[in-house]
Amino acid sequence: MPSARVTRADTPVDSAVAKVFRRVVPLFIVMLICNQLNRSNIGYAQVHLEADVGIGAAAYGLGAGLFFVAYALFELPSNVLMERYGPKVWLTRIMVSWGLVSAATAFVNGPAMFYVLRFLLGVAEAGFFPAIIFYFSRWLPGSHRGRATAMFVAGSSIAAAVSGPVSGPLLALDGMGGAAGWQWLFGLEGLLSVVVGCIAYRLLDSRIEDARWLTRAEQRALADTVEREDDVRRAEAGAEAGTVSRWKLLLNPQVLVFCGIYFAIQLSIYANTFWLPGIVRRIDGVNDITVGLLSSLPWICAVVAMYLAGRASDRLGRSKPLLVAALLVAAAGTYLAAITSPALALVFLCVAAMGFKSASPLFWTIPQGTMHPAVLAPAIALVNSLGNLGGFVAPYGFGLVKEATGQVTYGLYALALSSVAGAALVLLIRRDRSPGAPEPGAAVPPAPSASPRPAA
Template sequence: MEKQAMKAVTWRLMPFLVLLYLVAYVDRSNVGFAKLTLQHELGLSNAAFTLGQVAFFVAYAVFEIPSNIYLERFGARRWFTRIMLSWGLVTILTAAVSTTWQFYLARFLLGLAEAGFYPGVLYFLTKWYPYRYRARMVGWFMMSQPLAFILGNPYMGALGGLHGTLGLDGWQWIFIATGAPAVVLAFVTLRLLPDGPEGVRWLSTEERGWIAAELAAEADAMGATHGSPLRALRDRRVVALALYFLCFPLGCYGLSFWLPTIVDGFGGLSTTATGFITAIPYVFVAIGLYVVPKLADRGGSRYPWLAGCAALGAAGLAGSALVGNHVVQVALMSLAAVGLYAGQPVLWTLPSRFLTGIQAASGIAMINAVGNLGGGFGPMGIGVITDRTGSAVTGLWFLVAAMAVATVATFGIRRLIEGGGTTASAPRDPSPERTPA
């Protein structure tokens, strides 16, 4: 029964969710390629341009928690449809910006529109999968990120070469062609996505009953409480995880935002060639996202995997900043990217050790909201250093420091979560002692 239920859920949900987040991540990261020409047209410094990233993530952070609360109220199908339709339209309209403030406004509105999608899916998965499956499923979901770069970077590099086609610049084509799929998929989502296991026709009554029984047993095992969504926001474990998680998006977005600029600095490359080279690290990220969560689920303790991934990220970034050989630089940045991305699915299993229901929705949203501020400050920190030193590679040291802090902080996170927070007693692992199917 377990194998049948999990196989049916995985094949029905995960490919579609991966597709949706792939489109979202392309829409979020397309500005890195548009930067190569848009920055010159608007006359922005590196630090000023990255303020657009800060505007995106500030809006994203502010509206994350309300979005996840509304997700619980309106259901995943309708709420995800609203999110996708709005972010697709905003991305398309970004092609019309002509001033600095219009650019900042467009990035802010994109953050507002997309807020809640990623943490919403993380919460959505807790309604379908027992704890022992979640690292792997979040890993599968996050596979969208490397796929977005593997497929999207060459695509956006080619779009950047359409300068003058139909009277539009290449950066305008990037925004139009990456925003349109989200609008189309919004209507597909409204048609196909279920709100939860209850009543879906592709699960038998017995399979739905097994999922409900497993999730109820886990909630009982960890002594879950229900109540106001604001209660989770006061839990020191939630606050600590939010600050800890901040280091990972800071590294991920700092690297992805500046990678096209770093590779472009190799010299003599077309935009299409730059797109293919910048996709290389994300091939290794895809492998890491498959292997690391799977091993973490089977190994029991998640914390050694978290510390190891953070350390790998720091070491790879440091090495790429020190060497001068371009091939070695790309190889080291590939290792760093594996550490930056592969640790995140493991991290996202931790909130469900002590949060359920509406408190899980708000707690996950807060962790993601605060953590994703690093997505704005990572690129901005590199931008400030780049403006002062003239080298984007030098700015990587800012990311090295963040991942070194995360490596050390992992052990404090372990003591805090395993010792209990302010709102509940020490949780015990809700997973039954058996090998995952």
């Protein structure tokens, strides 16, 4: 007589996780698409800003980079406030405020105003990405966070892939209603974020216990599973860690290693985000429309690579080897792009994008599984804020290199070296397993209790 077989879908935990993936993850992807559109649309408007308001290559690079200075300064305070007010309120605030600031860029009249608005955009956006990563750590078991993070981060590549085809037609609205095409670009994309932010307020919940779209059994099972994983991490971090302030925990050398790795990743991501359209413009016979279409190709390739890398990470239970491989692929693609013709350079930048974009979700599975729960939120904010300084160095450095030499070749060499350095830093991470994956020979934690959880 065949034995009864229970599938994963039969358990309350997995039905709850499936609902999170259907309701929350797609919303976060849409939010990140809006985020990336508003922070990177200046790449398509660059030549028009220079022609209309006198923003040259160096000024453009500085303005693009000032966003990340503000982001770094205000990220940790933003995440402290997020813990106080909850993700529902704080993520809505972030989206609405960045949409309004981005829309205001339509009225920029010179370099000074451009600098101010880019800085304010960084202030408005600060805390968004680590808030999402922290949300996953509170709502998903460790075995599912790699795929969720990969799907979420893929939103930035989706945004980059669609921003070209969208930006070209918006720029082509030049003269309609007496406004320039770049003004339509900033205004409409900024207002889109405001609308999505209002929708997010209605769909998000700050705690598992508040989610009416989960059954009571699903709420208990999911919350118990996440809490048990937190207990395991507390035990692994040592009982003494519970008596140490979270600020001292942040001084752990591993946090600095994480900052260095993420800095290297962000250098490549944002150098390409802000300068890829300029690199594509070196190809003969292109215009605004074709530049937008061709610039989407690396990001389309990156979406596929990121999803496959996230699935491989969850199945393998080890992210470090995959992260090293992704960074080395990024280095090779970037170097080859620097030494080939413009058309071939685009091909190799597709390869590089598959590497450095896959590296981002692979990287974030490691801190989630190694950091003490008491320090997880501020640690994520610190790593993200310091790592995002790469977003200042990359566009500003590229702008200086281009203004001095007339090309970006030496900047691509520097990006290749930074990816190699990032791969070397990965080897310094002491513990190598994805969150939720049991150590070999470790005891399996007990099944979640069926008794109701006390209200928080």
